[in-house]
Amino acid sequence: MKNLVLSTFMLCMLWLTGCKKDELNDQSAAIDNAIAENMFDDVYKRIDEEAANSESMNGKLSDYGIQTFASLGCADSVQILTTNGGFPKTMTIFFNQNICSDGRIRNGKIVSVFTGKYRDSATVITTHFENYTINGNEIHGLKTIKNNGTNSNGFLNFSIQVDTASIITSSGTISW
Numbered sequence: 001m002k003n004l005v006l007s008t009f010m011l012c013m014l015w016l017t018g019c020k021k022d023e024l025n026d027q028s029a030a031i032d033n034a035i036a037e038n039m040f041d042d043v044y045k046r047i048d049e050e051a052a053n054s055e056s057m058n059g060k061l062s063d064y065g066i067q068t069f070a071s072l073g074c075a076d077s078v079q080i081l082t083t084n085g086g087f088p089k090t091m092t093i094f095f096n097q098n099i100c101s102d103g104r105i106r107n108g109k110i111v112s113v114f115t116g117k118y119r120d121s122a123t124v125i126t127t128h129f130e131n132y133t134i135n136g137n138e139i140h141g142l143k144t145i146k147n148n149g150t151n152s153n154g155f156l157n158f159s160i161q162v163d164t165a166s167i168i169t170s171s172g173t174i175s176w
Contacts (some may be wrong), residue, residue: 014168036167036176039139046110047127049073050093051118070115074100089114108132119156
């Protein structure tokens with residue numbers, strides 16, 4: 001009888017320990033996912049802010065060459081490269097240890113290639129990073145946003161894909 005009680009007790013302990021470890025792994029994965037999603041959503045906000053306000057995205061600046069102008073957000077500057085008199089255009093957003101209104105410190109570059117105007121149907125925006133960090137967390141990956149036009153309710157609809165994404169933090173690397 002002692003062996004049965006002892007065996008039952010040991011099995012219960014193993015089961016409880018295993019559950020707690022799985023729950024811990026699930027929580028860790030959820031936290032990592034939330035961090036990654038937050039970081040990539042933040043990048044989208046920076047691009048949206050600069051693209052929506054940039055005169056070059058509205059076609060008011062020169063159609064050829066490189067033009068650099070002051071950021072309307074928290075970046076140091078924004079540079080637009082146009083090679084063929086229209087689209088595609090490459091927008092590079094420069095940060096140099098900038099403390100933004102949300103209290104986050106940004107450094108490095110966000111580089112986005114626009115195939116058309118931001119709010120035009122079928123426009124594709126492809127974004128990558130050059131030594132880009134948010135609060136010291138290094139962001140890597142390729143983000144693609146496609147404007148699918150309006151949905152049945154008349155609202156703009158976008159599809160977003162993130163490839164080979166990783167965030168290097170002081171605690172390790174998050175692959176997303």
